[in-house]
Amino acid sequence: MALKATIFKATLHIADMDRHYYADHHLxxxxxxxxxxxxxxxxxxxxxxxxxxxxxxxxxxxxDDEPELxxxxxxxxxxxxxxxxxxxEDRLRKACNKADQVILxxxxxxxxxxxxxxxxxxxxxxxxxxxxDLPAEETAALAALAERSMTLQxxxxxxxxxxxxxxxxxxxxxxxxxxxx
Numbered sequence: 001m002a003l004k005a006t007i008f009k010a011t012l013h014i015a016d017m018d019r020h021y022y023a024d025h026h027l028x029x030x031x032x033x034x035x036x037x038x039x040x041x042x043x044x045x046x047x048x049x050x051x052x053x054x055x056x057x058x059x060x061x062x063x064d065d066e067p068e069l070x071x072x073x074x075x076x077x078x079x080x081x082x083x084x085x086x087x088x089e090d091r092l093r094k095a096c097n098k099a100d101q102v103i104l105x106x107x108x109x110x111x112x113x114x115x116x117x118x119x120x121x122x123x124x125x126x127x128x129x130x131x132x133d134l135p136a137e138e139t140a141a142l143a144a145l146a147e148r149s150m151t152l153q154x155x156x157x158x159x160x161x162x163x164x165x166x167x168x169x170x171x172x173x174x175x176x177x178x179x180x181x
Contacts, residue, residue: 003033009149010044014051016156021051029057038107038143039084042134043068045142045161045172046082046105048154049132055080067095086115089122096126104129105174109136116177131177138172145170 008029015022027047031040046069047055054073058066069082081099083092086106095102106112112133123129145152145165155162161172 005030005032006148007031008040008146011151012044012048012051012154013152014048014154014156016048016051016154018156018159023051023053025051027057036143037146038139041142041146042084042105042107042139044152045134045163046084046103048163049156049161049174050080050082050103070099086111089119092123092126092129096128100128102126102129104131105134106131106177107134107136107139120177133175133177134172135175138170141170142172144168 008031010025010027010029012025012027014025025047027044029040029044031037043057047057050069050071052071055069055071057069067081068084069080070078071080073079078099079101081095081102083095083102083104084107086108087104092102092104106115108115123131142163145163145168147165150165153162153164159173161174163170163172
């Protein structure tokens with residue numbers, strides 16, 4: 001018998017001073033049975049960092065040819081493709097060929113530099129790819145905010161992200177690998 005996804009309800013109150021974006025989003029997030037709270041919360045973080053009215057979750061883990069999040073134009077062109085984790089180079093190559101912009105959020109602590117050493121030579125050629133590394137301690141703290149029904153206050157300023165609920169506050173500083181700064 002297949003396990004069913006667990007449904008989470010999230011209300012995000014976003015104040016992104018870097019992009020001058022201020023909005024509330026009421027989201028329903030299906031957590032795949034094999035997905036951890038950490039990964040699900042990273043999906044919410046990725047949504048927050050790229051939030052707009054056209055950004056949407058896809059089928060994610062259950063579909064090989066879709067990202068975690070995407071933003072499509074009115075004509076169906078993929079404007080933004082958002083991936084998570086440490087995917088193979090060919091998946092990112094295909095994404096870069098399909099979308100105007102691709103953002104990969106890496107996480108996983110010590111595995112990230114090993115993945116980077118293996119793939120960076122091939123990935124550096126994609127001008128529409130941005131890779132953002134999320135520190136392991138910070139994503140572990142983010143996972144602790146996961147609740148079946150959650151209301152999160154999100155503030156983004158100077159590249160720093162603060163996410164809080166009524167009891168806890170988490171600060172994140174995403175590190176960018178590509179393009180080179």
